[in-house]
Amino acid sequence: MKISHVIVTTAFVAASAFSASALAGESAKFSQLDADGNGMISSDEAAADPKLVEEWSTADLNKDGQLERAEFSALEQKMKSDKGK
Ligand SMILES: [Ca+2]
Numbered sequence: 001m002k003i004s005h006v007i008v009t010t011a012f013v014a015a016s017a018f019s020a021s022a023l024a025g026e027s028a029k030f031s032q033l034d035a036d037g038n039g040m041i042s043s044d045e046a047a048a049d050p051k052l053v054e055e056w057s058t059a060d061l062n063k064d065g066q067l068e069r070a071e072f073s074a075l076e077q078k079m080k081s082d083k084g085k
Contacts, residue, residue, distance in 0.1 A: 032073050033048060033052070034051060039068065040066040040068050041068075042065070052067075055078075059071055059072070059074070059075040
């Protein structure tokens with residue numbers, strides 16, 4: 001019981017560290033686009049990046065008109081995998 005708890009906690013910490021470093025990799029571009037620094041890229045801010053405008057409708061996963069970090073990160077992953085084709 002106690003050991004499995006430690007394993008779960010360790011796995012969670014490892015997963016968090018992984019996603020944090022993945023986010024750090026994306027953050028430069030994200031921060032650059034997030035002109036007002038509110039942690040979201042609005043469609044106005046996205047206009048600075050033609051590629052992002054092109055992908056906007058697929059990138060805005062929850063259709064709230066803003067890209068949060070997770071959505072931006074998912075887009076970067078998608079663009080990377082598209083390139084590999
Ligand atoms: Ca959104």
